[in-house]
Amino acid sequence: MNFTGGQFRYKYEIEPRTWSKKLHSVTEYFYFAGLISSKLLQIIYYKNGVKMMRGLIKYSLWVCLFGLSFGLVDYNSEIQPIFNSACTSCHGSSAGLDLSSYNNIMMGSNNGDVVIPYDHASSELWVRVNSGQMPPGNNDLTDEQVDLIAQWIDEGALEEPGSSSGCTDPEAYNCADDDSWENYIFDIGGTMYDNSCNWDWNLDVSEAEYVGGCESGPCVGYYNPGASTDDGSCRYYHAPHGNEVVFAAEDDGISIDWSAFIPPVNAVLESYHVQRCLEEGCSWMPGFGISPTEPPNTNTLLFDEFDWEAGVEIKYAIAVKYENNPYWGWAIGASYITPLWWPGDMNGDGGWNVLDIVALANCVLAANCGGIEGGLPADMNGDGNYNVLDIVALANCVLADNCGG
């Protein structure tokens, strides 16, 4: 596998036997999603916790954008007047620091830059006015003026608000979502895909470390709230997962259908790439692999011919290659399925009634319950045998209407 590309930092391998534990840590809850008609199966879907987290963060991003759209600071009418009235008497056209115009300010002082775009706390100019050191004496700037300077810097320290170009699609990777490392560092089969701007995956301690990449402006491909012209650089993280992925377990394999997944409107989707992960590790699905000789595949349905075991958790990772993403690892979603038998539902219709009792009685009499899909649905009491005790158990729960409960 090739893991190079853009800002991809680390590929972190965990011993395969530990990933199933990891898998549970991102699993918030599971729910019973229904039975596949004519199949004697119970399917438990796991919903990926990551998705729920995204939902919340989207909301805070919206709040953030709402604030910004009403607050872009205009340098010439709001910032330069502050410098003109409080600073230029000393920092005029002289050598050293010249605060008389935008270009002169951005040239910095003899000691270097005094304004670091997007990062007010590291900007010497802000540090000096915030501490009250500048202007000297007791004619400090007001709190509002100090905050306005901070806001102007954090918006990119532009001369014209929104005059720069960058990724203008808020749906793309963005710094607001990157507050939490779980959003942009993906764990697929024990391999960490680090697409984060603010975080670095520390290989020694297996933890994300905050490095604050967004403080010096959005990373390449990240949404830039200060940009007015789109430069076509947007990268996307959206991949099918959770209940956008519908599984159906069949005798000879599992079908995976992610046609419910809708990629972001502005994203150009090139291909899907699918892995099946078991405790031993992950393998690529034929037709959805990553070999450069495979033609790009945009189908949203796949049948994985595979001898699954009841009760064994399976994780499917679906990756999306978008036009601007350096490679498929920039958009990966994971979904889980645990195919199980549901005792007593002999005909697999999702209910328990007299038809099931008849089917069970028939196979017990014919001594061929073991031939029915592994025999598991017939083994009501789980003792490994199929006999009258199972029929009684089924009859009892049908009468009491509590089968499966």
Ligand code: HEC
């Ligand atoms: C009364 C004169 C005076 C005024 C008014 C004044 N400064 Fe200064 N400033 C100085 C002097 C002298 C220094 C150099 C000594 C020092 O670094 O403290 C300085 C240094 C600085 C530096 C550090 C430059 C560097 O990197 O070496 C910054 C930034 C600065 N001033 C910003 C401001 C701002 C912003 C204002 C207005 C809000 C302002 N100053 C108003 C006299 C002034």
